[in-house]
Every structure is written in C-alpha cells, then in structure tokens.
Amino acid sequence: MTLIASKTETLETPPLLDEPPVPFLDLKAQYSGIREEILRSLQEVADSGTYILGPRVAAFEEAFAENLGAKHCVGVNSGTSALHLALITAGVEAGDEVITVPMTFVATSWAISYVGARPVFVDVDPVTYTMDASQVEAKITPKTKAILPVHLYGQPADLRPLLEIGCKHGIPVIEDAAQAHNATYGDHGAGSLGHCGCFSFYPGKNLGAYGEAGAIVTNDEKVADRLRALRDHAQGRRYYHNEVGFNYRMDAFQGAILGVKLKSLKAWTEARRRLAARYIEHLGGLPLGLPGEAVGRRSAWHLFVVLHPRRDALRRELETRGIQTGLHYPVPVHLQDAYRSLGHRIGDFPVSERVARECLSLPLFPEMTERQQERVIEAVHDAMRNLEVA
Template sequence: MQRINFLDLKEQYLQIKEEAWQAMEKVMDQTAFSGGPFVASFEEKFAAWTGAKYAVGISNGTIALQLAFQTLNIGPGDEVIVPANTFIATAWGVSHAGATPVFVDCTSDTWEIDPALIEAKITPKTKAIAGVHLYGQTFDIDAVKAIADKHNLYLVEDCAQAHGAYYKGRHVGNTGHMGCFSFYPGKNLGTFGEGGGVITNDENYYKRMCSLRNHGSTVRYYHDEIGYNWRMGGIEGAILEVKLKYIDGWNNRRKEIAARYKTEITNKAITFQAMPEWADSSYHLFVVTVADREHFMQYMNSKNIYPGLHYPVPCHLQKAYAHLGYKQGDFPNSEYLAEHCVSLPIYAELKDDAVQQVIDAINAYN
C-alpha cells in the first residue's frame, strides 16, 4: 500500500517549479522584496478573479482579519459575533483589534455558523458579525446579512479556507463589507511562506487598509495614524500570481475527489457535512465525523493513510479565552465536531488510485 498523507505540498511545487523560480528571479532582479509591483500585480488579478473591486495583500490571514476590524473602527469595548467552530485565528482578529469575541454555535448538519442563534447574542456593544466559510463551504450569507442589516452591524467574511468558493453563484467575500483570506502554504491558494489578503468593494476601506498596512502612511515619511508593518513580500506576491493561473483547475480536481468520496463511501459509520443547494464548496478540507475517532484514526494509519484533524478544541473552550467564562456544554454542536471530526486526504495532486485506496479502507472500517 502506498502512503497517503493528508496533504502533499511537494507535488504541487514540482508542477510549478520552473515558473516559480522564474517569478522569484524577477523579484530578485528588481529587488522588489517588500510590497512593490509584484504584490500590486497579484492584487489586481486576485480582485478580478474574486469579482471584487479592490484587493489588499498583507502579511498573513490573521492580520487580514485584524486589519478588517480596525478599518471598521472596531476596538476596545466592542463585541463581534464569531462561530465557536472555526480556527482560532477568526477570534484572534477580533481580540487583536481590541474587541471581544462573542461565540455562537454551528448548525448540526452544515457545521457553519447558525443564523438562528445570532440575534440572541447581540447587545448594545455588538458591532459586527464574523462569518466563516469553514472547510471551503459557504455559510448562509443571506440569512446572516439580513441579521446584520437589521441591527446595523458590519459583516466580515472569513474566507481563509474558501478560495474559489461560491454562494449562489457569487464568489465569497463580496457580500459583506470585507472578505479576508489566508495564503498560508496549505491553502487552496497558498504562497511560499506567509501571506494574507482582504477584498472589498468600498474605496474608502481599500484606501485605509493600504495606509494601515504601511505604517499609517500614503506619502512616505508622513503618517496619518498609528499604523503597522503588514506589507506582503514581493516573492509571496509573485508566487501567488503564478498559482492563481492554476487555482480553478486545482479546485475542480478537489471537487472531483469530493464527489467520489460522497458517492463511493458507503459506510454508515461516516457522516458527511451537509451541503445546501446554494453552496459551492472549494473543498479546502473534506471533513467527516465518526463515533470513535481514535479507533478510526488508528485503523486508517494501519492502512497507511494519515488523515488530518480540524479542530480538536472549539474556540470557546481554549485556555486563551477562559476569562470569557464559557464552559463545556455551551455549544454542543461545535463540541461534538471537535470530538468526532476527521479530515480526509484531499488535494489536487491526489491520484485516482490513492483516492480509491482511501475509499476502500473507509468502506471496510467497522
């Protein structure tokens, strides 16, 4: 049996190796290492690809979230509603801006933020809702936006796992006030190192984000507000532009693999994430649940298959947020997922025989 890892970045690198080195050499020839023309070129193309008017390249996805909230003047004394079932960076963006995350549970089937639970968490301090397109699948944007509009709240979309995901035919990140992306190497669109980005259709937000990421400056050595050194590197921007040419094909391959998993895995011990008709996932992750995760993982390892785990502790039970006073049982759906979720291998370079090996192993599990 061949060894099948959850992810294999080396295969993708080999596919684009020549183009990647040519792109990096151009950056080095121009010594455009911090920001500059290669980042600007990627921003323009990424905005066009997502259908947004503007894109801002920055240092990583966590900073993208913080930048969005600070651009909206959200800070100390404010609250932002955040799903408990997400990677911790969603909450970090709120906390680093100085505000307080207020967690809500996910649905029991889609595992995305539950719109029915949001209004009960809104207080006079609430300024925004952070919706997360988790695993590459969209949350119910219209339902959440209706609540945000009703209560005059900002909507920030966390698209860190959703490059190429669509909601009712529209690329994610374009319905809220801003859409935040991570370009961490393992993402569907990842760079060599760290990177992040924000898209928006509001020119004022765009201009302020460009200033904040560059020491609060639009004219060199003149600083309009306290800013940050959050620029994207030139090499990161150049690599992302290379990969952007391939992302649609890579995502289509992920969808092919996901379709095989959903139709050919017939073991009733496995539960799939529900996908409403309006959701077009980019399948950053293919997450399932199983009653005895430890036994399942050991079994899969014995078949030379090594799934991933996203995420074993929900946000509200993390030690870092103990001061907020949440306890076990507050968000049962998120807690169930944390104890039972498994991420099956899925990436564009995964060959058909490897996919079959995964399917066969799961169907033989008992």
C-alpha cells in the same frame, strides 16, 4: 475536562502495506507541475530589487479581486493580519463585541482580541458546520460592532440572512474566507459580499504561498485605501503617519508565487470537487457523518471532514493502513485555555463540541491520484468493519 476521549481501544492491527503512505497533503507534487514558472517569477523579483509590495503584489491583488468579482484586494502578510485590519476598518474597538463561532481556527478570535473586543459565540449549523444564522440576532447588544462568520473547511456560511441582520442593525459583516478560495454563494465569490473578506495564503491552503501571506477584499474604495495605509505603517505618504499602523505588508516573492498559482486555482478547485464527490459516493453507506453543500452554495473543499464518535480509533486504524489524516479542529475556541475568562463550559455550544470531538480530515488535494483515493476509500471501509467488531 477534555473533549477528546482518553479511553484506550484495542483493535486488530492489519498488516502494513507495501505501497507508500497516502499523504494528507502533497505540496511537492503541486510544486513539480509549476516549478519552472515559479522559479522564473522568483528570479525576476530577485533581479528587480523590489522585495516588499511592488508590481508583483499589485498584479496579484488585481487578478485575485477579479477572480472573486470584488473591486479591491489588499495583500498582507497573513490571514490573521487580514482579519485584524478588517475589524479596524469596521470600527471595532476596545470594549466592543463581535459575534462569531467557536468552531474555527483560533486566529478568528485572535483578531477580535487584538482590537480589544470580546468574541461572542453562536453555535454552528449541524450540516455545513458554519454559523447558524438563526442564533445571531439574540446575541446582538448595543456593544455588537461586527458579525464574523467563518467559511469553515471551504463551505460558505449562509450569508444572506447574516447580511440582512447586519443591515437591519447597522452592523458590518466580515467574512473569514481563509479556507474558501473559489467557493461561491449564489453567483458571488465567497469573501466578496461583506464589508470585507479575509483570506489566508498559508502554504496548505487551496491557494497557498511559500511562506506566510494573506489578503483582504472589499468593494469599498475608502476601506481599501485605509487598508493599504494600515498595512504599511499607516503612511498616507512616506514618513507621514495618520494613525497607528502595522507592518503587515506582503513581500514581493509571495506576490509572484501567488500570481503564478492563481492561474491554476480554478482547475485545482474542480479537481477537489471531483474528489469530494467521489468520497461522498463511495463512503455514503457507512455510519459516518459526511460533509455536504447547502442549496445555492459551492464549497472550495479545502478539507474533507468526516465525523465519527470513535474518531481517534478510526484515525489509528487508517494510520496502520498507510493513510495520513488531520484534525481540524479538536478543541473549539470557547474551551481553549486562552479564552477561559469568557466563562464558557462544555455543553454551551453542543454542535461545535460534537464536530470538534468527532472530526477527522481525510486526504484531499488536487494532485491526488485515483489509486491514492481508492486506497483511502478501501481503508475507511476496512477500518469501519474493524471498529464494528472491536
């Protein structure tokens, strides 16, 4: 069975607009604003002859940790690798269980599988779409070795009860903060409260590299030291390997790029928050599920995701009006073929399944112009009227 409706809906098609389409994301616009500094940094790396790790990566690690209020940052080659190494340092091994959510990008569960453990799912909260902390304790068994909440779409999960549960049972909490750069939980940066916080710098992220990159943050010096070794073939010193390691190193070009872009992250995040607030203001009267922020949490607004029961029809309506959209994510992990062996069925996690079935990501990026957002808002209103009469 599929979560996506297959019924064909015939709707009135509006005339095409003369204006260019509103992109879902515009990385070229962002690049144009920092082009000269990026090129200078890349040239310096090229001239240095140090292309893997090195001073540019170290400088970024220090700056990113400071930005989050964490003690240590370890740069790696992807957010997936960050999750993998974090689980290893938490002591998760083959045959163990890790409690996580099915409403996420599948890499969250990939990392659990990489260490030979089993993902154990709990449903998400219907407002924030993040881990429902009230369901966690019932899923704990003697095999449970980690709790892995996801700060989905930039919205921080409710960490306080999760950390309390983890402390009570001696289970580390690892934050999947791949979409939560500059999100906050109380006075703390998302990713800085658990055993480790794992970040992705995939190009489309709020802080994106020009290729693949990721990082793990931690406040534990011993954990940081082990992470640095594990990412570099587990070398305590060159050619001496204390355990099985990995080639998960961040390259110097990505470190240089991220170091430049980090300077603008605060301003870019504030721009995202203004755009999200404007969407909420102008779309609030429509029969759409709108995202929100829980008290004491500030989203990084990586994505602005609305819910509608006729999501696919709404998406087609917007496309005909020149509005590009995204789907994040249309099939929850427990219903993916790769995890069929877990034995889950449709109905096991109803909130996650509804979000997956109805979610639609509207354009939102820091360089978005007022006119571009006006067009999206107008198009959504027009599309909803058309859906009502169809």
